[in-house]
Amino acid sequence: MIGILVQLTLSWLLLWFVCKKHLVVLGFRPTRSRLINGIAGLLLAASFCALWQLMTTAFIDNGWVLNNQATAKGILENTRRTFVSVLFEEFIFRGALLYIAIKKLGVAKACILSAICFGIYHWFSYNIFGNPFLMFIVFAMTATVGLSWAFAFARTGSLYLPIALHFGWNLLSMVVFSNGNTGQAILVKANGNQLQGGLSLFVFLFQVLALPLLTFWYLKRLSSEEAVTVEKERQPLAAMRNMS
Numbered sequence: 001m002i003g004i005l006v007q008l009t010l011s012w013l014l015l016w017f018v019c020k021k022h023l024v025v026l027g028f029r030p031t032r033s034r035l036i037n038g039i040a041g042l043l044l045a046a047s048f049c050a051l052w053q054l055m056t057t058a059f060i061d062n063g064w065v066l067n068n069q070a071t072a073k074g075i076l077e078n079t080r081r082t083f084v085s086v087l088f089e090e091f092i093f094r095g096a097l098l099y100i101a102i103k104k105l106g107v108a109k110a111c112i113l114s115a116i117c118f119g120i121y122h123w124f125s126y127n128i129f130g131n132p133f134l135m136f137i138v139f140a141m142t143a144t145v146g147l148s149w150a151f152a153f154a155r156t157g158s159l160y161l162p163i164a165l166h167f168g169w170n171l172l173s174m175v176v177f178s179n180g181n182t183g184q185a186i187l188v189k190a191n192g193n194q195l196q197g198g199l200s201l202f203v204f205l206f207q208v209l210a211l212p213l214l215t216f217w218y219l220k221r222l223s224s225e226e227a228v229t230v231e232k233e234r235q236p237l238a239a240m241r242n243m244s
Helices: 001-018 032-058 072-093 098-106 107-125 132-156 162-176 199-223 237-243
Strands: 062-067 187-189
Touching: 001 072, 001 098, 032 062, 032 132, 032 162, 032 199, 072 098, 072 107, 072 162, 072 237, 098 107, 098 132, 107 187, 132 199, 162 187, 162 199
Parallel strands: none
Antiparallel strands: 062 187
């Protein structure tokens, strides 16, 4: 968690020296709408990730079974690491840098830039740099979802929704289903059988597009009171004092 504290400190310094703003502009203060968005994002992402994982075995002779090697301690540690990694990535790609980019470039350009950086980052975090095919696949997956999470921050003016979406997906993928390399997921595949042909492509496209499309649908349904873009942030402190 020391790394997260360092990130927050650097974020505050960036916001102050570039925009004369504090961390409050990242929407950390809990409000009713932010908590609702967080719960909704967590449930939506977890549900669609579970559906995707089940689809990987539903059409073939395979399935998910309990992981006998997993322990309660290991699962909790896996959950903690997953949450910390989500915070780390969100503070980098949907935090102060995205806020500043939105102020300088506008919402659309800033969110696209954030998504591109998020995709390129995963080339290195997945250690696939130099493999063009895998680089394309990973970029398509991570940049697409990163774009929707960037707009989630811009639309709500808070990190609650993007963090919840990110954590909901990773929690199911890394902790419940065995998509990580820790050996401490709750479920593992019964055998090594994998989808082939058109079914494989369909499930892949579902993995890439389902959550981003759902996120954009959710953002569109937000009421005008709930949706507050960074460009329409709260009044300056001086104006707030005059109103109080």
